[in-house]
Amino acid sequence: MEPWHTSLVSAEATSLRIRGYDIAALMQKRGFAATVFLLHRGRLPTAGEERLLNGVLVASADHGAGAPSCAAARLVASGNRQSLSAAVAGGILTIGDAHGGAGAACMTMIASVIARARDLDLTIQEAADRLVDESRSAGRRVPGLGHRVHTVDPRVDVLFSMARDAGIAGDGVAAMQALEVAVRSRVKPMPTNVDGALGAVLFDMGFPPEAGMLLFIVGRVAGLTAEVAEEYAREKPMRIKFAVQYDGEPPRELE
Amino acid sequence: MEPWHTSLVSAEATSLRIRGYDIAALMQKRGFAATVFLLHRGRLPTAGEERLLNGVLVASADHGAGAPSCAAARLVASGNRQSLSAAVAGGILTIGDAHGGAGAACMTMIASVIARARDLDLTIQEAADRLVDESRSAGRRVPGLGHRVHTVDPRVDVLFSMARDAGIAGDGVAAMQALEVAVRSRVKPMPTNVDGALGAVLFDMGFPPEAGMLLFIVGRVAGLTAEVAEEYAREKPMRIKFAVQYDGEPPRELE
C-alpha cells in the first residue's frame, strides 16, 4: 500500500530533523516562530519575517473569555472534565469562515484586486473600487472590515507599521488599505479589522490563503490553553456562563 | 446569572490587553513565546525563561506524519475536506495520557520524588530509587523513559543543557536524571525521553503539571497545521495511508 509522502519531518533512531535541519540546532539557535515559518514555508525566515510573524501570532493569541473559540473551549472544559486536549480542540473547531478564518478570505480578495490591477492596467485603488462596487451590487460583504467590539482595532496599525519597518509591506497592505478607502466612500466608514491586517501582511510575506486560518490557529492555541487552565482552576464543573467579567491586572506598561 | 471571571484578557472598544499589557506593546517589543508565558503565568519571562520555553515549544512541534497526532490530523483532513480547523482539532484530540501528555505525569512524579527527599531527609537519588522500587513492586511503568523510535532522543540533552545555561536547571532536572539512573540499575537502560525532559525543565521553571500537556499542545499545533496543509496539497481525498516516506530536504546545517 502506498505511503504518505512528506517533506516536513524525518525521525530516525538518533536524529529528528525538520525540513532537513537538526531539531537541536533549531531549539538552541532559533525559536518557535522561526520553526513555524520553516514548517510552513520550507526555509528559515529573515529577522524581519520572524519579527512580523511573531506579531501575527501575538495578535491572534486571545480575545477574551467571550470570544467564540474561548467560550467553546470553556464550555467543553466545564462538561468534559477529563481531557484538556478535548477542551482545546473544542475551541479550535469554532474557528472557520465566521471566526478567525476571514484572513484567508481576505488573502484571496487581495490577490484578486492585485491581479485585476495588473491585467487591466489599473491602479490598486481603482481595482479596489471596482471590487467594492461589484460586491455591493451582488449584496456581498467585503471581508476584513469592521468589528463587533472594537471601533479601532489596536492590532491593525501595529501590524501594518511592523510590516513597513521590516520592508515587507507591499501590494497586499496597499490593496487592503485601498479596500478600506473604497468602502468608506461608497458605503460607510468601516476600519480594517485584525483579519484584514493579518491577511494583508501574510500575503506580502508570501503565504498561501489557507495560512490565514492555520496561523491564526497557531496563535490562538496560546490563549485557548490558558483559558482552559483558568476554567479548571477557577470554575466549578457544569457551569454554563452567560457573560464575562475581567478581574485581572489593571493596565500596566512594558518596561 | 453569574459571569465568567477571567484575569487573562480585557477587550474594550479601542484596547486589547493581555494580563494588563497592551497587545500592541507585546507584538512590537516581545514575541509569541513571551506571550505564551505571560498568558500561563501572569508575568513576562526573563530572557533565560523565554529561550528555554522556545526550546520546549520547538521540541514539541512535530515528530513526523506517522506520529499519532499527525496521522489523526491527516486522516480527518482526508475525509472531511471542508474545515482545516477540524483536521487540526482531530490531531489535538489524540494528545492525552499515552501521547504527548506524559510530561504532566512526569511533573507529578518529580514533585513526589522531591517531596519525599525533603520529608524523609533523603538525597534525591535515594528518593528516586525508592520510587522506582515501589513502581516495580506495583507493576507500574515509570513515565518519561524510553521511546518507540529513538534510542537516543536528540531533544533531551539539549533541553537539559539549555536549562543549565539559563541557570534554571534545579531539583526537577536532578530528579528526572536520578530516575533514569535508578531504572538503569534496577530494570534496564531506558534513556530519558522528551516527555521526561520537558516535564523536568517545566517543573524547574515553576509550571504546574497540566502545563506539561498544554504547552506540548501549543508546540505541536505548529506541526499539525503544516501536516494538514501538506495533506491538502499533496494527497487525494479519502486516502488512508499505512506508512510514511520522507522525500524532503536532505540533512542541512543552520548557518
Next chain:
Amino acid sequence: MEPWHTSLVSAEATSLRIRGYDIAALMQKRGFAATVFLLHRGRLPTAGEERLLNGVLVASADHGAGAPSCAAARLVASGNRQSLSAAVAGGILTIGDAHGGAGAACMTMIASVIARARDLDLTIQEAADRLVDESRSAGRRVPGLGHRVHTVDPRVDVLFSMARDAGIAGDGVAAMQALEVAVRSRVKPMPTNVDGALGAVLFDMGFPPEAGMLLFIVGRVAGLTAEVAEEYAREKPMRIKFAVQYDGEPPRELE
C-alpha cells in the same frame, strides 16, 4: 506491522456483516436500536431489551439548546460555518465526567453496593446506607441524584417502569433506589436523575460502565444534529447567545 484485530464488522467486495449478520437482514428485519445493541454486546437484543434501549436513547436525545453539549455544538456552528460534523463533534466533546457521563460513575457505584451486600451479607439498603455514610465522611457527592433544572425528572420513573415491565429491573434499579432513600434520610431529599436511572437500567441489562457514557452519546447525537441544523437555519453566523427562548409547538399529545 501488526493489524487491528476487530470482531465488529467485516467488509468484503459484495458483503458487509456486523458481528456476522448480513447488513441487509439487519436493515430489513431489525432496526437501529437492535444494531446498537448488537455492536456493543455481540448478540441481538430480546424484544424487551430493544424497547428499553430505545427508552434509554430517547431519554438522552436532547435537553434544550442551553444544555452544555447543545450550546457547544451551536457555538461551533456559529463560528466554523464550514463543517456540520465539526459542530456535532464540538457538542460530543462536552460530554464527560460532569455532563452526560455520570451514568458510567453510577454503574460503578451500583456494582460496588451490590458487591458489598453480597460479600458482607447485607441487604442492598444496608449496603447503600454504608456507602452514603462513607461518601459523606469523605466529602464526596453521590452521583445520579439531583438536577439543575428538574425537581422531578420526567424520564426517571418511565425508565424504571419500562425496566420492570420488560422483566429487566433487578439489583441495579434496587441499588439506585436504595441510594436515593439513604441520601434522603441522611442528607436531604435528592431525587434520582436521568444519569442514575440510565446507569441503573443499563447495569441490569448487563452493559459495562463505559456504556453509560457511550450510549448517552448515541442518543444525544440525535439532538445535536437537530440543534446544528436549527442553528444554521435560524441564526446568523458569529452570534454568541446567552439565553434560550422556546418558540416551538405548544404541548401536544401522542395519538
Next chain:
Amino acid sequence: MEPWHTSLVSAEATSLRIRGYDIAALMQKRGFAATVFLLHRGRLPTAGEERLLNGVLVASADHGAGAPSCAAARLVASGNRQSLSAAVAGGILTIGDAHGGAGAACMTMIASVIARARDLDLTIQEAADRLVDESRSAGRRVPGLGHRVHTVDPRVDVLFSMARDAGIAGDGVAAMQALEVAVRSRVKPMPTNVDGALGAVLFDMGFPPEAGMLLFIVGRVAGLTAEVAEEYAREKPMRIKFAVQYDGEPPRELE
C-alpha cells in the same frame, strides 16, 4: 442580550418536551428512530417512514475498523486514553465531503436533475443524461457512484426496495437510477453506492440536503462508540495500526 430561539426542546421543572411531545410518551410509545425523525422534521414519522429511516441508520452504522472515521476514532483513543467522547468526536470530524457526506451532494444533484426535467419538459433519464454529459465536459465526478471496497454494495438494493415497499420511492430514486444508467452508457459501469442510495431515499422522504450528512452521523455514531470500546478493551495505548484483521463471528443468519 438576545436569546437563542429554538423550536426543538422545552425543559421545565417537571417536564421535558420534544417538539411539544412529552418525552415519557416518546420513550414508551415510540422509539429512537421516530425521535430522530421528529427532531429533524417537526412531526412523527409514518410506520413506513420509520422503517425506512431505520434502514438508513443501520446502513450508516459501521464499515469496519479501517473506514476513515473508525480508524480516526481508534487513533484518538489510542493516544488520548482519557476521554471516550474525544475519540468518538475524532471519528465524527472525519465525516465530510469525501467520507460520509456525499449523500448531501447526491441530494443536491438529484434535485437539479428533477428541476431540469420539469423546467425543460424532459424525462428524468434525459435530464440525467445531460447532467452526466456536462459533468464529463467539466471533468467533474458524479457523486454517489462507485466504491473503494464493494463491487456491489449490499446496502443499495435493500434501501431502494425498502423505499418501494413503503410507497416512498419516487423521483429521487428514479433520478439516482437514471444517473447510474447514464454513467454506464457514457463512461463505464459504476454501481450506485450507499451515499447515492441514502441520498435518493432521504430526498424522497422530504429531507433537506444537509440531512444527508447529519443522519449519516447519527447512524455512524453507533459504530464509532463500539469501535472505541473495542480499542480500549483489546489494544494497548499508543499503538498505531496499519491494517485490519477481522476475527469475530463467522457469517450467521437472522432467525
